[in-house]
Amino acid sequence: SDPSLLVSGRMTAGESSSLTSADYRVTVDGTTSGTPDTIDITVALVNADGTPVTDTDGNAITQSYSGLTAEEGTFNSVIGGIELEFASGDAYAVGDEFLLQPTKEAASAIELAITRPEDLAFASPIRVENNINNLGDTEVISSFVTNTTVDNTFADLGASAFDGAGGIHSAGSSPTGAGGVGAPAEIYFTSATDYQVLDDAGNVIAEVTGATSFSNMLAQAEASDPAWPSEFSAMDNYPGYDFSLQGEPKAGDSFTIGYNTDGLSDTSNGLALANLQTADSMLLNNNGADSLVTFHESYSNIVTDIGQKASSADISLQAADALKSQSNNWFQSVSGVSLDEEAANLVKYQQSYAASARLLSTAQDLFNTILSVVS
Template sequence: MIYSNNNIRTADLFSIAKSGVNASNELLNTAGHNIANVNTEGYVRERTSFQSQLTGGVGQSTTERVLNVFAQNQLRRDTTLQSEHENFYNKTAVIDNVFASEANSISASMSRFFSAVQTATDDPTNLAGRQLVLGQAKSLVGQIGTVSAFLRDKEEELNLEISAHVKTANSLVQTIADLNDAIVVNQASNPNDEPGTLKNQRDSAILELASLVSIEVRQSSGNDGRVMVNLTSGESLVMQDGSFNVLEVENDADLNYLSLQLSSRGKPTVLNVDENELGGAIGGLLRYRDDVLETSRRELGQIALALTESINTQNRQGMDLDQQLGSDIFSLPEFVGLEYPDNANGASVVTGRITAGAAGEISSADYQVTINSVTPGAPSTLDVTVTALNADGTIIKDVNGNDITKNYPTVDAQSGIFTKMLGGVELEFSSGATYTSGDQFLIQPTKNTADKIEVIMTRPEDLALASPIRLDTNIGNLGDAELVSIKVTNNFVDNTFTDSKASGFDGAGGLHGPGSSPTGAGGVGAPVQIFFTANDEYEVRDSTGNTITTVSGVTDLNNLMAQAEGSAGWPAAFSALDDYPGFELSLQGEPKAGDAFTIGYNTDGLNDNRNGLTMADLQNKNSLQVNNSGSGSPASFHEAYANIVSDIGQQAASADIALQAAEALKSQSSDWFQSVSGVSLDEEAANLVRYQQSYAAAARLLSTAQNLFDTILAVVR
């Protein structure tokens, strides 16, 4: 038989046997390495393969990891998803337990307060009942303060946790970059052996990074063993050239509201990170902050401010036990605007507060105040734009999809002057002409104010349960018209009328007479009498009988003062004020010509409880905004709080379901990955037997070669 030269084996028996022994030894080493690392976290089993030599025997060996890239990538994705849902759920569940707990229920505290008001109203002169109201008021603000302080602590805790995670992520990015360099060097030195230990360490670091943020991993185009790591949103963390970007915690005006940026080392590049697509533990924490923590803080603050301002407003509209106009029960805090870092003048100040009587306008929004221009003068004036923001800093849209923003062209910039803006907020620009065009301030009326509300009323006599006005029917009236309602809408005292909120009350137990009203000397006084000249016509007169205006063509007797204000004879000086004289009345029945009804201060009306009844009924009024966009119907205070509890509970329940699903997916992907890359002791045990037998056979071949050599030597001898 003739053989080609290419098929001639020139290796001797000793070489063939030696290569077989070495090959079996390598296989045994690989199996032993796998078995020894069966419990090593992140270890990927290895496999050694050989090429046969043309001259005979076993050729070059190659040791590589057994890896399914698709299973590995799926495990990373599912790890990211599970970590995000786990962090979101764990944090949300804590908030849910606090709001759902009866011991922490602010709704129960509100009910106890209003119940106390009702008890005091049943007997307005009873000081014990009035004292109970003040006690329950303190309990109410104390309960609100406790929950608010808890949420504030959770924000601080969250910031520390985010910072710790970012620090860990930075360390992992550095580790991956360093391991990339080490792998490139190792592979260049040992092209036939994969640096499994280094790659396992790198994969473990990448998997841990995937638990913090959502990433994508790609092999380097140079096939040098290096990998590139990007955020799922596209930003690079570890790049092909070996450089890497670092996650940094940054913020704008609110130093407690952390945001993430990518900063490249050695290059002056800073990229903002889309936190909605961040994923992982950090993404879950940020989503919890924006969707649960910050939202609940602001909504709780909205309820607290609107509730206490509503009660204050109602008490101011009443008469206390000393027959004086009512005062505030609660003090509402002022809030200082937060400066944006790019402001030209770091000493500029903007101060805000809730406008008196504007409880129904308060929303849970933040407000960005932008200085458009400054006009120096005495006083200086500003052109200002105010924009409503969500908790995450995005602009709130109205029901038509337009940005909620408003321009104020001539705002006085001086200390002590507050200008009413959006959302029941009024601002003071006390820095005068030192503002600079382009300066911005962040106003947060509801975020940090709920736990700063205090009860300032100390005397139970100061509770204004009575109405400060009453209506007396002329005893000589011939018609059957009678009072349906009389209510005070404004009793702000300013006898100089420099404040547009001034009312018809003089602060001395009466209403403005001629000469002391806004019309000045020679003018008419505040309305104090309704005199019917016919059944469909009446005159509004002051305290001296002067006719202020005549209303004709009357078809109903509701809101007689509003009808008078709409008549041609109503004084312009009255109309120039916001709400003058500050009271309204309605009648029912059929008046006759000559019938008169006199409005007067409620002197000695100590048993009057009309204002107390109105105050007690505040809990049933739908007066609170529930949607910053202006859509939806107003809600009561109890309903608004129930909405907070319900929303958090719903988010917690949904997060629990999502977490269970994510854990199931991660378990499946982990099983898939381990079925390929994990060490099976049964399989390795079988391999040991096989490799041991091959080792023994190769050794036997070596022994045979030795015997043949010895035989030849013996023949020669």
């Protein structure tokens, strides 16, 4: 195959929990020319030594796909929480293989970012506060920030509503431009089930009617009201924050959203970080979302697995040493030299030599006696 052909990969948004420690082997099964070109592939999860990753039943984890778009800029979602781009169109050949290793260097890239406790960002970048004159018992149960990218020109579609100057976009400075609305800055209830999303100037951005829950207030507004600015939706993640309420609101109740200047009396980020300890966010044995465990459980499983393999290797080493010793003893018993046995033989040979010498000496004496008689 042509070594210049490449396959690019990236993580699928929102699917990080599906990413495994395995490598991804992509095999081209076929291509079809067209507008656009398409490609058929098989994706297999493999271990570092090239052996297949298996599920709990011992079956190799693999998936085939047909008719995927093969053109630059188009990513196709596959198993394991990744997306693939086949920028070379129909130039790929059947049998071409590509290996992606999205987590191979992850551990080595971990670095210490801060050394002072005061540098820990325990506060959230936004603050959601209820109006002191609210009549209902509604309260904020969570607020979260998913994007803090600053780009007031919006050339970067990943820009958030944060302006980089200690605030959020006001009317005229948001993606809607001059004469448009600003970033969401207030929620105003017109009834117990209806509410408006307003910017900092009081302009209505969107309205929600018949709300059955108050989770993800801004996401609900974007999904339910066509008036939600298309310029907001065209961004990857705008405004980049949201919040949830709990309780029974009354008409006229409101909640303001603003930049959390100085982060006073706010540990929401710290609490969210602490909650990661008990959150099921790590895969167990590459078996999919049904096998999610906590960081602590995942670490314990790794330690247990390493300990088990080390113990097994030690037992194998001891068995190999015993077999080596047994073989060596057998070899020595067949072809080796026993010093004790050889010493005994030397004594025996020495005694035999002495006896033979005595016999010769006696024979000589007899011979000399006979000669003397004759003469």
